[in-house]
Amino acid sequence: MTNSVALSLGLLILGAVVLDLALFGPEHLVFLGQKFFELLEWLAFWR
Numbered sequence: 855m856t857n858s859v860a861l862s863l864g865l866l867i868l869g870a871v872v873l874d875l876a877l878f879g880p881e882h883l884v885f886l887g888q889k890f891f892e893l894l895e896w897l898a899f900w901r
Contacts, residue, residue, distance in 0.1 A: 874882055 871883065
């Protein structure tokens with residue numbers, strides 16, 4: 855992955871998070887954070 859692709863992807867994700875916070879509030883972000891940590895635990899199990 856080149857630096858420009860990584861930067862573009864990071865800005866896209868950051869923009870999506872900011873848009874989600876502006877439109878729906880922080881509750882959705884907390885839910886997604888919890889699901890992300892569950893995914894990390896599940897992946898660690900399969901490691």
